[in-house]
Amino acid sequence: MSQAIADKQNTDTKKQNIVSKASNKVNDFMKVDRKDANVAMAHIYVAMIALLLGGIAGLLQVLVRSGEFKLPWGIGYYQVLTVHGVLLGLILTTFFIYGFQIAAVSRTSGTLTAKQRLICWIGFWTMTAGTAMSSVMVLLNEASVLYTFYAPLQAHWIFYLGLTLVVVGSWIGALGQALRWMQWRKENKGQTSPLLSFMVVCNNLMWFVATIGVASEVLFQLLPWSLGLVDRIDILLSRTLFWSFGHALVYFWLLPAYMIWYIVIPKIIGGKIFSDALSRLSFILFVIFSIPVGLHHQLTEPGVDGSWKFLQVILTMMVVIPSLLTAFSLFATFELRGRALGAKGLFGWLRQLPWGDARFFVPFLGMLVFIPGGAGGIVNASYQMNQLIHNTIWVTGHFHLTVATTVVLTFFGAAYWLVPHLTGRTFTKELNKLGIIQSIVWVIGMTIMSSSMHVAGLLGAPRRSTFSDYGGAEIASTWASYQIAQAVGGTLLFIGILLFLYIFVQLCWFAPKGQEEFPIGEVAPNAEKTPAILENFKLWIVVLVALLLIAYSYPIFDIIQNAPLGSKGYKLW
């Protein structure tokens, strides 16, 4: 970024400040309504319980797999693994995201109406009831099928019903949030809608379309089959429906992190949002390209033509474009801000950033980790290269960078202002310091755990497997040494979870009362007006459905047409 632009923006900012001082003031102190805060916090409490229990399960797993520890009382490794995957992958993420999104809509589009809030509460209780049902079945060892629940391993029907309720509840909650945005649009005809609310609606739309696949799998295949209404199930169809949802799931985790990067971080560092239009464009591209890509999880499977797999590989790689847009926008914001503060030289602006502020530092670490995380993702989806790492622990190492570091650290960093904002407390200096220490512990632990997973995976070590010496095979002893390293890293991560939960408890009940800002960035004043087409969801839904039909119609038709004899259920755990 040239100095001239930074200077121009700086002067423009000053002008703008004089003009809109009054409106800025309103913006700074806009608080999420108390009743909306309650529904948001309810979601976040459930998320934190899931974090604790899922974290304990994670610790047990790395200990068992190190070969030095055995589970007591007949608890199974795969039971613990199911707890870990379901609670952290599905429950922690979905509940935290909804807590954040409800607060975000209330903050940027305005307080929810009683009806909209009621819809959010109904969604919350539906999801929570579903979570409880599935959890009980897992604890009773009736559902050790992992969070991907691949048939023909057959869990208890209550497990499937519980997951259905989680999905249906998430639809209800999404509706509650979207209704508030629609109301804003009706009341402010012709204006560009609040960016953060727009992004929430994008994420929920993507989630809704994506979950249709997994909902069909559960409602039309798994539930009737586990209830004994039908004898047999089409395995490949169930897997394909699952993965039509499974990859969009990772973008459902990621997009709220992007919301925080695009909108909250600029405000925290005192800068501006680089471009409203480009932010919206990148979200629309994510909506379009997140779903018709699931076959890249099935590259080594029989029954699907290579050409169709390749088409979805191309569609998968399209997310490179919005990812590049995002990276550029973020670093442009950082650089413009650094230069506005008087930074000199090519990288002098880096020094001007508020490194001591956990609200910036913690998500920033997440951004950095996304560079190796994204690069690994390209390897995974690379058609032939996938064979080297498919179902090895490399994949586990990969998503512990993307989801369990990039997304999770961004959520932690967000919790440091979101939770006190909602509970009417403040994020103190001491807690800020602890937050920074927490994130460093996390990154060190994850570097140890994830890199040893990546290396062991390249050497062929399988994922989702308990400790085994594989009949004394030499390679397995090499894997075992990396599993010790995973246990060390995993233990540090568990300490990280405890540190975070300590901060969370402080922010809920013990930190000094006061006002904590919900930071919302403003668009750079020299940015151009956002083209209205970006807000035309009807158009984007048509594009999305068209792409989905192109990517999936023939493969699914083919799978059904050539289906072999279906499978009966097995309970092999």
Added chain:
Amino acid sequence: MHLHKYEKYWLVFGVGSLIVFLLITGIMAFHNGSHPPSAKNTINHEKVDEIAPFNNPGVHKVEGKDWDYEAVVVASAFYYDPPVLEVPVGAKVKFIATSKDVVHGFGVAGTNINMMLEPGYVSEYVTTVNKVGEYLIVCNEYCGAGHAQMHSMLKVVDPK
């Protein structure tokens, strides 16, 4: 929509790399025939033992085909039949495998032989085994309590 000059360079470079990447992957796939295992034959998984070639699992020399050996494997919870596959170094081998019950994996550690085995489908992959050694075969898809005990061995031997 306005794009900053540097952002244009950045996107041209990024999208350009992406196109080159997809072209290389595409040429590898459709010109050199390097596809991941995508066989489409189906089978009655409850009668695998009666159906050729799975009624005779093991390594067989074949004539008049594009490959020299067929390695036929039947997977079921929690073992592979046969427990050892032995092939001569340099041979072109077609791995043919299926599952009798749940979904299993067939991953040969340290190689790119890696297939999902699903009941009702026959998985196939052709490759040349060009390095002598013992390669551990593991089930890399969770299949139940004995999943981590499910393994066999691929021995690539020098016939001299």
